[in-house]
Amino acid sequence: MKFNLFGALMLVTFLLPVNLRAQSLTFGSPVNYLPHARTDKAVDITRFKNGFFVVWKSMGNDAVVSVAYLGKQDATEFSEDIQVVNTSQTNAAPVLRVLGSRLYAFWIASDGSLRYIINNSDSTFDVAHVNTVAFSNTVKLKGGVSCAAFGNTILMVSHADDKNSMVHALLEATADGTLRAKEQNTIAVSGSSDYPFVVALNDHTARVTFKGANQDAQFYSADYALDSKTWSDKTTIHFKTKISPALYHVFNSTRLFYVWRGDKKDDHLYYAATGTTEIPKSQTELPDEYSTDVPVSLCAVDDKKFVVSFVGKDNKFYLSYFSNYNPARWQEDILFPAKANYTLKDIVMPGSHDAGMSVLSGTGGINAGSINECNVLTQTQTIERQLKAGLRMFDLRVGPYKGVLYTKHCSSDCMADAMGGGYGEKFSDVLLGLKNFLKENKKEFVVLTLSHFCQKETPTQDIARFIADALGTDVMFNNRQQSIDRVTLRELAGKAIVTFEKYAYPTHSIDSSTMQPLQSKAFLNLRREYAATNDISKLLARQVTFFKGLNEGARNNELIRLDWQLSQSSDEAAMVCNDFQSDNISPILNGAILLTNVIRKHRSIIDLSLRGNKYLVSNVSAWIADGTINKRNKPNILYVDAAGAWITDFCVALNEMELYQK
Known part of the structure; x- marks a missing residue:
């Protein structure tokens, strides 16, 4: 589907900025985008070659995956191009990841396998060719995936098809862009009942965040050393969450942004912004208009702004911008x-x-x-x-x-x-x-x-x-x-x-x-x-x-x-x-x-x-x-x-x- 749009770049003035100042961040009110799209899982948004993409699954079980190209930052003409992967069936949230000159969209198929498609231009995916990652041992995934890029390798983390096990795998890109699994294993820290999020701290270390298993709503993190293939002990972050706490880089490689939903009936979003060597010690609650039951997605715009996208209670897509300076x-x-x-x-x-x-x-x-x-x-x-x-x-x-x-x-x-x-x-x-x-x-x-x-x-x-x-x-x-x-x-x-x-x-x-x-x-x-x-x-x-x-x-x-x-x-x-x-x-x-x-x-x-x-x-x-x-x-x-x-x-x-x- 294509929608030709007229508008102004960046923050349109019909938005009334909240301009809250906390942890050196300000942000605007969330607005609905892709107005006809709906999902019951998380969306993922990313930037690729100065263009922006979003991926999601349709409502219900065994639903199809869709990707949309949203245009370039400085485009004077604008369109939203939606591609549907008709051969995809999933119950989990898909994810986008850039690796070198390629953009991948990953999802967990209904049979627990890891599937993906690759871009075939700066604005489109090859949706006719769905690839499957072949693992050396039988592993079934569920819940969702998160990925971090290291050189020519992607570290993928997910949840196994059991109660508490989290798993990870290193995926290596071949010359034609297809991926092969170099290794896979269980994440060697205490389990979780949801899938984890991962970011690269540097060229050799990754950090994952996850909630506890079953009724344990505690928020945890752990680091993985790629060279030694070892996990650190888990670190307790003293907040509680009902869903996977999302973790992203913002502004530069030394800043991390944690965002999570409250526990039990508390459906507000909270965030903390810290350096890579710090553990969040304080949280900031977002206003009532930020309300979701699933993890959120972040995407860098430039060295001063990033966007937060989330799925509202109405299953629609919402987005807000965050900035590291206060416009006021x-x-x-x-x-x-x-x-x-x-x-x-x-x-x-x-x-x-x-x-x-x-x-x-x-x-x-x-x-x-x-x-x-x-x-x-x-x-x-x-x-x-x-x-x-x-x-x-x-x-x-x-x-x-x-x-x-x-x-x-x-x-x-x-x-x-x-x-x-x-x-x-x-x-x-x-x-x-x-x-x-x-x-x-x-x-x-x-x-x-x-x-x-x-x-x-x-x-x-x-x-x-x-x-x-x-x-x-x-x-x-x-x-x-x-x-x-x-x-x-x-x-x-x-x-x-x-x-x-x-x-x-x-x-x-x-x-x-x-x-x-x-x-x-x-x-x-x-x-x-x-x-x-x-x-x-x-x-x-x-x-x-x-x-x-x-x-x-x-x-x-x-x-x-x-x-x-x-x-x-x-x-x-x-x-x-x-x-x-x-x-x-x-x-x-x-x-x-x-x-x-x-x-x-x-x-x-x-x-x-x-x-x-x-x-x-x-x-x-x-x-x-x-x-x-x-x-x-x-x-x-x-x-x-x-x-x-x-x-x-x-x-x-x-x-x-x-x-x-x-």
Whole structure:
């Protein structure tokens, strides 16, 4: 089966990140993927040649195995290709394992034998040829398998077809990729009533985790030395589990991630992250939405993120991303203290276009009745949530609605003169959320740019006073006549730079900003190219021309902003959106983290943004590689609709590149 999808790379902004911080990990809410698939055993997900695969068995006894290719991390086109192994029958959870240039899918057949298939391309398996591992003595397996790669060898661990015995085998790859068993034996530690998990600690040692036998719910581990073929004594990990405790490498070879289900009626997931030489001594409980009866699967995305996939109580597939940095504190984690003397011109940060328009609180303009979520909403999270997702530059337009200031998005600066427009978040809520955020995160800093003022509706001086009163002088940055290229990140920590387009109010610590290609006397001039198109090819061409025209660099008071918005045509805004109704978004896994299926009846602004956002990472990366973007013209702001942690992830990666090093 193939599903053509539109969406944005990495974490889609329809997810509301939990952003819990424990054991240096943060994670987002789990979402359903492969929406039509069901299983009553564990799924396994893995990365192979920058593409992602998942394997599972169907519901019931003697069920068939299926594998799905989920696409590459930086793909701009995406499909889910499902292959069914029609000759497979299994009652156990299958598993994927990479060995050299090959990808294997293993499962235990109904007769207890170990079967497998091999990939025949970077995106498909040879499902017509099912292989069987021939063991030298009769051994029947059950429950499931786990594998770790060592050079040209796979160490397989499983459970024997009896009450308590765990078994292992070394499988060696031949020239054509088929596997032969070099040896097999019982795992020489106390037994278990479930199958174990295994990882390679180094080139010569493996670690297995398992639960105790029968009613013993204790969590154990043991190490196997491949050279001497000996097992260590088991180590008691002082937690209890009802199922096999999963064990994986994350981020690098020295970090291990343990994840298990609670005992008896406790169906929550728990995890611990440690070094390879450490034994977990504390556990972290995941929220209620992480609930399963079977083991979970992990897959590395890059050196900062991995995904956790599990089967929910409804037998559907769920996935969440985990990260080793906190998006809410990414500036502290990534920029301090090493880059404390850098300026805004030396870094890149994520920005939000029409930032306050994630909700529609009211409409206005001559044709107010034609305004709805389709043609006015640009974001999917409130500014408070965007702050927690790592957004640090916010474009705001403000106007009065029923006597109260709200963020706005309309076709003219003055709502009364506009054909139509909408009001979003209450402005006081935005400022209070920002103030509280900066008070709690004292190394983070934010840039607010306000524009599209209507003096006859609310004079700019009144807005300036409102902001100053709400934020307070301890939060608002006072430039003290400095140029922006002289202001260090250390000075900005815990502060908000607030600018008004073409206006300044020094007594309220509000500076002026402009957006012009010529010399500007404003404190901040944003160099940018707005494509004003719903055609991604035109947007790409305009941005290439823009960056090539900036090869001499930006002036001292200028930040370079990459404006990445697909805009609605007049027909789309006025006619296609007329009968628009909100519907639920269906989040789907993609190569890096998640895609969203936005195949809808109408092309809303959000639809267009998700369609366009998927091109950002791959194209900016390509422009860096070919020199279109270089140290002289590198962007300082990536400015998007449907902003979220996905754009923060990319900015974090960019800030660690040579391009952003002094």
